[in-house]
Amino acid sequence: MAYRQTDRVKEKLESKKKEIIRAAREVFAEQSYQGTSIKALAQKAKIATGTFYLYFSNKEALINMIVDEMFHELLDHIKKERAKFTDNYDKLQASMEACLNIFMREKTMAKILLVQVPGVNNAFNAKLIEIENELIKLTKGDLDELKSRGMLPEEDTLVCAMAFVGSFRQVIINWLREGKPENLAEACDTLMAYNLRGLGKQK
Amino acid sequence: MAYRQTDRVKEKLESKKKEIIRAAREVFAEQSYQGTSIKALAQKAKIATGTFYLYFSNKEALINMIVDEMFHELLDHIKKERAKFTDNYDKLQASMEACLNIFMREKTMAKILLVQVPGVNNAFNAKLIEIENELIKLTKGDLDELKSRGMLPEEDTLVCAMAFVGSFRQVIINWLREGKPENLAEACDTLMAYNLRGLGKQK
Amino acid sequence: MAYRQTDRVKEKLESKKKEIIRAAREVFAEQSYQGTSIKALAQKAKIATGTFYLYFSNKEALINMIVDEMFHELLDHIKKERAKFTDNYDKLQASMEACLNIFMREKTMAKILLVQVPGVNNAFNAKLIEIENELIKLTKGDLDELKSRGMLPEEDTLVCAMAFVGSFRQVIINWLREGKPENLAEACDTLMAYNLRGLGKQK
Amino acid sequence: MAYRQTDRVKEKLESKKKEIIRAAREVFAEQSYQGTSIKALAQKAKIATGTFYLYFSNKEALINMIVDEMFHELLDHIKKERAKFTDNYDKLQASMEACLNIFMREKTMAKILLVQVPGVNNAFNAKLIEIENELIKLTKGDLDELKSRGMLPEEDTLVCAMAFVGSFRQVIINWLREGKPENLAEACDTLMAYNLRGLGKQK
DNA sequence: GATGAATGAGACTTCATTCAT
DNA sequence: TATGAATGAAGTCTCATTCAT
Secondary structure (H helix, E strand, O other), rough: OOHHHHHHHHHHHHHHHHHHHHHHHHHHHHHOOOOOOHHHHHHHHHHHHHHHEEEEEEEEHHHHHHHHHHHHHHHHHHHHHHHOOOOHOOOOOOHHHHHHHHHHOOOHHHHHHHOOOOOOOHHHHHHOOOOOHHHHHHHHHHHHHHHHOOOOOOOOHHHHHHHHHHHHHHHHEEEEEEEEOOHHHHHHHHHHHHHHHHHOOOO | OOOOOOOHHHHHHHHHHHHOOOHHHHHHHOOOOOOOOOOHHHHOOOHHHHHHHHHOOOHHHHHHHHHHHHHHHHHHHHHHOOOOOOOHHHHHHHHHHHHHHHHHHHHHHHHHHHHHOOOHHHHHHHHHHHHHHHHHHHHHHHHHHHOOOOOOOOOOOOHHHHHHHHHHHHHHHHHHHHHHOOHHHHHHHHHHHHHHHHHOOOO | OOOOOOHHHHHHHHHHHHHHHHHHHHHHOOOOOOOHHHHHHHHEEEEOOHHHHHHHHOOHHHHHHHHHHHHHHHHHHHHHOOOOOOOOOHHHHHHHHHHHHHHOOHHHHHHHHHHHHHOOOOHHHHHHHHHHHHHHHHHHHHHHHHHHOOOOOOHHHHHHHOOOOOHHHHHHHHHHOOOOOOHHHHHHHHHHHHHHHHOOOOO | OOOOOHHHHHHHHHHHHHHHHHHHHHHHHHOOOOOHHHHHHHHOOOHHHHHHHHHHOOHHHHHHHHHHHHHHHHHHHHHHHHOOOHHHHHHHHHHHHHHHHHHHHHHHHHHHHHHHHOOOOOHHHHHHHHHHHHHHHHHHHHHHHHHHHOOOOOOOHHHHHHHHEEEEEEHHHHHHHHOOOOOHHHHHHHHHHHHHHHOOOOO
């Protein structure tokens, strides 16, 4: 009987991969992608440098997987939260709150997505953009629907969606970088109100 | 006894430095800072690698100069445009329009400041943040004044300023990356209206 | 789960370091320190250039280690030989003979210490000087003792010690560079007699 | 009438060359040959880097010329001083005194010949050796003559000559490097007495 | 599978030398 | 002739990736 990958073996492998990713997230949140060597990474993950290559074909594959993972963590969570509501204004609010919550909970993710990684490598920069655009698309969907129901004035919904997302992004990034505003949850309310007014929501 | 540092020679040297910076801007707009070697840079500028070091002490000095330059180009222009108005709403609008105009005119600057450089090198990342924060500060100044005159509702002006700047940033960045929205000038009007409503401007 | 740092592996690493040092000694005996590139060094040691940096943090660390090593090899041997005698004249003779013997046995050491390295790098030039001065100091110690016992005329013992050491140094260096005098052991006797007369030894 | 190198032109050229050499001596006395760039050299000589190459074909030609010059300065002076005496003991003393005098007068020469240059470049290292050997040869000549007249015991005159020169060399070098012995002239007397005893001079 | 030593391409930078002015 | 900007080979060192154990 030949060697067979039992579930347990598979699981073990998978868990080691997870561990490496976990360590990598931590490191990348502190240092830039380019500034982090595989050796340093391996040390953090408590493996040998060679071992890294048993789990990832190269450095880029790792960051790709990390960003991919974050992509799903983030959007799945957002979609799940949105699904709880039917009103599009509520959906909008739920989206942003979900976003903030996940970033507050997982600061490493926030740092990687918003601070460290951008501008490093055109290849996966694309993936970051994808996340941003996906969020804009969701937002635009809401706006389009509200507009079609006459609940919003006649404005370019793409631009509005960008403004909406961009305003949140800016506040989160400043919070990450400089700790201001101190109370992110409160700022979220202010932002929400700002954007709803901006959209021209009828009271 | 030729080749004295006549004015003409000096001028030529200065223009060569400018040319290197120009080439560097172009390269950095395409590739990341870290991903660009001095050799590649030199090739773009049509000089030998060693020549680069006659004009800049090292790679970091170059990017510092570039970002510094952009910092001044951008903020000087904005301040000049703002100075033409006394009304704070007009100032806000002038700021953003100045920003957009300069980015439309100098796409490489926009790409470097907004797309390529962030997240690469903590040293001058700070300078980029400085630019962003300077703009937020200017905006906040306007909002504070408007608020003190009772022309704005009681909101956290820092958060509002971030939202304001962030919304523009997001639209510009998408335009840079994907060409959408196609008509940036028009989008600017939409954005302006959006933000003025968001601020709670009394008609 | 192989390739642990077993004793055998450790030993191998240590021997590799030794091998690099051995190769370096050989190269430095032929070419100057500055004139030897890491690449050339690596070739001689049959390793890749990068491998060098696994064993030494940089070029200077290597030469430091080499000179340090020689410092101890040389002085330890001299002191050991001196210790066999109580009479200071015997000690003097033992010192010089030990010196000659070690240089005859390890010509690369002699070439590096006496021919190649001096005058190159102020940092470890100091270490070479230290060796020379240590030897002069030992010699002076002997002379002072002899003088205090009235066995030497009233002369400046520092100058005499320098003369003593310098005369040996010159003969060894000429032997290294040009093979003259051919019979170094015999020359040693001549030198010894010369210096003892010079010191004014009472028969 | 074609352009002709008048004497005055020639003289001017020659004097510039001298000036460069003078500056180079000064620099080389402080820094090592390898550690000195042509640019630094040119600055010291108050010429442009390119100008250097109008007077010397390359860096090595300069050091060669310097050492050559020193070779003659030194040996001509020594020979001149020796010529004043007929007794070989007097000649020996005159040689060494001449040597010391010139080194005390021209410390840069001493530093270059004895401290900085050795070990740098096999090519002109040879020339330094030549100087040393020439001095040994002169000394040996004296010893041989004394020996043939029965005024010296039967010893290997080459070794004795080396001892003689080596003892002086050592004292001078220590004086240069560390300022000890403080009084070089006095040390010279001690050394002379030491060596005459060493040679076995009959009183 | 796991290890970490080994590899070598490639980055930055210096500097002897050349060359246009 | 004099200048100093320009050149590019060569040096040091890093690090992603491979490979022997």
